[in-house]
Amino acid sequence: MKKSLEKIFIFMIVFFGAILAYNAYSSYAFKHNPLPQSYVDAIGNKQSEVLRKMQKNYGFVYKFPLIVTDKIKGNLYGVTTYENGQIKIYLNKNVMQESFKYMVDEVIPHEYAHALLMQKGYLNETKKGHSARWENVCINLGGKECRQYVNHEEIINGKLPF
Ligand SMILES: [Zn+2]
Structure with a gap:
């Protein structure tokens, strides 16, 4: 039980981290490109x-x-x-x-x-x-x-x- 919660938690961190990174990249790319x-x-x-x-x-x-x-x-x-x-x-x-x-x-x-x-x-x-x-x-x-x-x-x- 504890282990699967841990897994979910890690998954969430990775998942939301990826969204943040994607958004940051996307707005960086928009700003610096035509x-x-x-x-x-x-x-x-x-x-x-x-x-x-x-x-x-x-x-x-x-x-x-x-x-x-x-x-x-x-x-x-x-x-x-x-x-x-x-x-x-x-x-x-x-x-x-x-x-x-x-x-x-x-x-x-x-x-x-x-x-x-x-x-x-x-x-x-x-x-x-x-x-x-x-x-x-x-x-x-x-x-x-x-x-x-x-x-x-x-x-x-x-x-x-x-
Ligand atoms: Zn006006």
Whole structure:
């Protein structure tokens, strides 16, 4: 009896140790390698979907650079920047692996709505950009969780702080 408990205990240590090691390896590999092709494809597909909705709901298409970077500090999912008339959307690679579905489904339409309002000259929206106008655009671009009370500092006038 005692021996079999011991065996179970050792098995558990090895088993959970292996899971921990695998997770550590997986996040190390993700961090130090270029974005996997499946991620690139999913982001590209979502961008095409957003652009189709833009065409359908507004009758025009503005395609903004959608850049995946590991230079964003903290837990922000995405940032939209406006510099000298140039609008860019950045997605945070550091939080992408554990939140990829959310980033594709929600963050891309969210940031695209900021970018589109910037493009149309609405540069000083209230609530850090999360105005009723923004919410409406976000929904029209396919976002499901477009909420005015979002309080992220993720709109930057000028250069990114990195
Ligand atoms: Zn926002």
